[in-house]
Amino acid sequence: MPELPEVETVVSGLRKLIGKKIKSLEITKPKLVSVGPGVLSPKRIHDQSHVRKFKQALQGRKILAVQRRAKLIQIRLDKDWWILVHLKMTGQIIIQNRGQKEVRVRLMNTPNSPIEKLPCKHTHIIISFYDGARLYYNDVRVFGTWRAVKNRDLKLAKDLQDFGPEPLDKNFTWRDFKNQLSQRPNLKIKQALTEQKLIAGIGNIYSDEILFWTKILPTRLVKKINPEEWLKLFGVMKKVLKKAVKECGSSVGDFIQTNGKIGNYGNYHMVYDRKGLACKICKSPIKRIVIGGRSSHYCPHCQR
DNA sequence: ATGTTAGCCTGCTGGC
DNA sequence: TGCCAGCAGGCTAACA
Numbered sequence: 001m002p003e004l005p006e007v008e009t010v011v012s013g014l015r016k017l018i019g020k021k022i023k024s025l026e027i028t029k030p031k032l033v034s035v036g037p038g039v040l041s042p043k044r045i046h047d048q049s050h051v052r053k054f055k056q057a058l059q060g061r062k063i064l065a066v067q068r069r070a071k072l073i074q075i076r077l078d079k080d081w082w083i084l085v086h087l088k089m090t091g092q093i094i095i096q097n098r099g100q101k102e103v104r105v106r107l108m109n110t111p112n113s114p115i116e117k118l119p120c121k122h123t124h125i126i127i128s129f130y131d132g133a134r135l136y137y138n139d140v141r142v143f144g145t146w147r148a149v150k151n152r153d154l155k156l157a158k159d160l161q162d163f164g165p166e167p168l169d170k171n172f173t174w175r176d177f178k179n180q181l182s183q184r185p186n187l188k189i190k191q192a193l194t195e196q197k198l199i200a201g202i203g204n205i206y207s208d209e210i211l212f213w214t215k216i217l218p219t220r221l222v223k224k225i226n227p228e229e230w231l232k233l234f235g236v237m238k239k240v241l242k243k244a245v246k247e248c249g250s251s252v253g254d255f256i257q258t259n260g261k262i263g264n265y266g267n268y269h270m271v272y273d274r275k276g277l278a279c280k281i282c283k284s285p286i287k288r289i290v291i292g293g294r295s296s297h298y299c300p301h302c303q304r
Numbered sequence: 305a306t307g308t309t310a311g312c313c314t315g316c317t318g319g320c
Numbered sequence: 321t322g323c324c325a326g327c328a329g330g331c332t333a334a335c336a
Contacts, residue, residue, distance in 0.1 A: 001329065039332085071330075088330050090314085110316080122314095141313040143330070159331085186306085196331085204329060253316095253328070293309070294329065 002087045004167070004201030005244035006255050006263060007071050010093055013258025014066040014075065017095065020129040021062045025055045029124035032139065033146045037156035057081055057148040058127075070163040070200035080151035084160070088143035094118060095258045096134040105260035107138065109251035140254065163200040167237055168245075174234035181222050189225065190218035191292045193237075202237075205250055208272045208297045210237050217303045218289070218296040243268065271297040 002010070027033055033054040061077040068074065073085040085091070096103045096118070103118045118136045119126060125137035125146065137144070149157060164180055165172050180199055181192045192198055193207040202210070211218050213236045216229060225233070249255055249263030252273055256262055270280055274297060275288040284301040 003330095086330080088312095089328075108315085139313095140315070141328090143312065145331095184306085194330090292307095295327090 001089060001203060001205060001253060002091065002249070002255055003071060003203035003206050004068075004241055005206070005247075005265065006249035007068050007073060007087065007201070008245050009248045009257055009263060010087070011066050011068045011073055013095060014073065014093065016097075016258075017063050017129070017133065017135065018065065019063065020131060020133060022058050022060060023128045023130045025058060025128075026126040027051050027054070027124065029139075029142055032124055032137075032142065032144055033148070035148045037147070037149050037153045038158070039145050039147065054146070054148050058083065069160060069166070070196055071203070072160065072163075082149045082151065082154060084145075084147040084149055084157065086145045087139075088141070088145070090138075090140040090254045091144035092136075092138040092254060092256055093258050094136045094138065094256070094260055096136065098129075098132040103136065103260065105256060106262075107140075107256070108254055109256075109262050109266070159196075162197050164196060164198045166200050167202065167241055174231050177234045177237075178227075178230045185221065185223035187222050188218060188291055189216060189220050189222055190294075190296050192222050194294070201241075204294055204296075205252065205269070205272045206240060206244065209268075209270060210240050212270045212299060212303060213240060215303050218291055218298050271299060273297070 030048055030051045034050055035053045035057060061079060061081055063075060064078055065076040066073065071086065075083040075085065077083065094103055094105055104115050105118065106113050106115050107122065122138040122140050123136050124139055124142065127135040155161065165176060183198060184192055190207055190211065193202050193210065194204065214229065214233045216225065216233065244250065244265040247264040248257055250265040250269065251262035252266055271286050274286045276285050279286055279299040279302060282299065282301045284299055286297055287300050288295055288297050
């Protein structure tokens with residue numbers, strides 16, 4: 001489940017492709033790709049013309065830069081083209097280096113998950129570069145999106161324009177943070193933290209972990225958080241996200257790095273995916289509830 | 305306006 | 321052992 005730290009990890013891996021020129025693309029799931037600032041409408045399934053346009057736009061383009069905004073990967077190409085990639089739930093990007101004969105990866109971080117040689121049945125996009133390097137895009141649930149967008153149309157990409165501030169931005173203060181979330185005083189703090197329009201990049205894993213370290217229950221309303229807690233929440237958020245980036249993210253389900261390795265932050269999880277297990281601080285069993293249709297894990301003793 | 309829910313998808317898990 | 325409902329969650333669309 002890629003969130004800010006996982007996407008940042010993928011972006012770091014993708015930067016190895018800077019300077020390379022796209023030779024060809026293979027796309028076996030047409031619904032994944034589109035041309036233009038918006039995602040494709042449902043009727044796309046019956047129309048293949050956008051696949052041709054997508055390939056035409058990218059063929060021969062050179063990668064100039066790779067960056068992240070919220071959970072969106074932005075690949076800047078020459079001739080004013082961009083690729084906007086959202087991994088959603090199960091998107092994976094694996095790079096085969098120039099001269100590397102084959103790539104074998106364990107697609108899931110589970111003991112009995114087989115090691116697959118790429119491309120495998122979940123590989124839906126393959127990008128080949130002139131120097132022999134390759135990019136494989138795997139997506140089990142096919143929720144991901146790849147958009148080819150012209151520079152002038154970037155401002156029409158609604159999701160991109162609506163993202164809230166970046167939590168790790170140096171100019172982002174705890175007061176900005178409080179003001180952003182306080183736009184929705186009646187929302188539960190768990191939901192507010194995962195709302196991309198309020199604050200960018202935080203999803204289910206890190207919202208749970210941040211709230212644990214702040215000792216705030218996920219069900220607490222935004223308006224019931226006091227100034228001291230805002231300051232703490234802000235500090236914890238930065239600390240947790242920075243540590244997770246350093247550890248190359250969490251591999252709870254499908255996430256892997258572009259080199260096929262798993263992320264290490266899962267070893268540091270205090271509550272996420274630990275239902276019924278003992279709290280690492282007080283030994284109380286971790287609880288799981290559903291908030292806004294999403295699972296939320298917390299320690300009923302440590303969090304108030 | 306805010307708030308809630310279904311849908312997109314497939315593979316794994318747990319209960320029988 | 322095998323079957324199958326339920327679950328996983330980022331995001332949008334549709335609705336109250």
